[in-house]
Amino acid sequence: MPVATRDRPTNRQGLDMAPTSRIPGLRDLSVADRRKAVADAAGLDPAAISAFDPAHGLTSELADHMIENVAGILGLPIGVATNFVVNGSDVLVPMAIEEASVVAAASNAAKVARVHGGFTTSSTPPIMQAQVQIIGISDPEAGRVRLLEARDELIELANAQDPKLVEFGGGVRDISVRLVPSRAGTYVVAHLQVDVRDAMGANAVNTMAEAVASRAAEIAGGRSLLRILTNKADMRLARARAVFDAETLGGPEVVDNIIHAAALAESDPYRAATHNKGIMNGITAVVLATGNDTRAVEAGAHSHAISPDGRYTSLSRFEKDADGNVAGVLELPMPVGLVGGATKVHPAAQAAIKLLGVTTASELAEIITAVGLAQNFAAVRALATEGIQRGHMSLHARNIASSVGATPDEVPVVAARMVADKKVRVDYAEQILAEVRAGR
Known part of the structure; x- marks a missing residue:
């Protein structure tokens, strides 16, 4: 599928010209x-x-x-x-x-x-995930399964928060549940997998996570805590x-x-x-x-x-x-x-x-x-x-020349001298600039 889609420009004769990324000079x-x-x-x-x-x-x-x-x-x-x-x-x-x-x-x-x-x-499709952390569950393995059994109910509740997204073909596609052991106990973490269409999706998935958190905690048998997207967007x-x-x-x-x-x-x-x-x-x-x-x-x-x-x-x-x-x-x-x-x-x-x-x-x-x-x-x-420095330093030298007060006409002269002498430094730029001005 083509990436760039726009009206085609025309030349002086009115003939179609394809957009180009080649611009010599x-x-x-x-x-x-x-x-x-x-x-x-x-x-x-x-x-x-x-x-x-x-x-x-x-x-x-x-x-x-x-x-x-x-x-x-x-x-x-x-x-x-x-x-x-x-x-x-x-x-x-x-x-x-x-x-x-x-x-x-x-x-x-x-x-x-x-x-x-x-x-x-x-x-891949634009799937973002939100996490709902549930704590204090006495039987986390069973709590995980209870949440999976309630998949359809939780998806319906989440999608009700953003009917416009659903109208455009997005919304929650699935729910997964993980057990996460930690030094403070085992957490049950539910993931809402949301097709966010042409949005980045943070606001949509966060809103959905907050909406389902209480019900998810009730089903799992614990208390909800964090409810927010994950930036580990490995499904997108x-x-x-x-x-x-x-x-x-x-x-x-x-x-x-x-x-x-x-x-x-x-x-x-x-x-x-x-x-x-x-x-x-x-x-x-x-x-x-x-x-x-x-x-x-x-x-x-x-x-x-x-x-x-x-x-x-x-x-x-x-x-x-x-x-x-x-x-x-x-x-x-x-x-x-x-x-x-x-x-x-x-x-x-x-x-x-x-x-x-x-x-x-x-x-x-x-x-x-x-x-x-x-x-x-x-x-x-x-x-x-x-080596990385050759090209990088030729451009960096122009920045240094500008930083010491060289005018637009002086910048190329000062930069070229620094690169040629392999001394791309502020003190050397100041020295060259003084010499350039003294020689006028």
């Missing part, structure tokens, strides 16, 4: 011209993404309705990753992040993946896979180095932590840009990285395929939504959704997962070849 344009180029490539009126301009984005008045005690607004850069093809459709990806090199790295990895058709994605998975061309990468030795680097992350939790952080660089940036809950996604991802034997391991897998290319796969929970929360309130988040062209939460989840795989591959490739 984008980095050489001004910020305003980049917005126009991105909108044109996506087949959008530039006004659709005008909220990316701080002058037209989130206001203090709107922010005051989003959280408590608002005192201001923190801005973050929104970059657009190019070159992505997801399920056969070109996609331009908005990414909100403060770290240099992330957007460029994702774009570059996507360009390599284009050689073999880009990213193929899939996902998104998957992405891609083939990264060996010749484009530089040949068999580079492929082998990438496989070895990825294998270390699978086996060593110290490497896995940084490896997975690279995945989340891409994922969190898109989740944030679209107004979704970054903490929920991160919690679900890292809990998913615990293997059945209790080891923390890599979320992704890289292998050599029969043709000698790198085949990459990423699967993880992706609880994101298009309705409710900041996604429907924040102007820039709304603009990001328009740019992506997605119409369902599943489409959004799949694109985000593809970006995570691209970001991960870019980092592993850099580590296995030139």
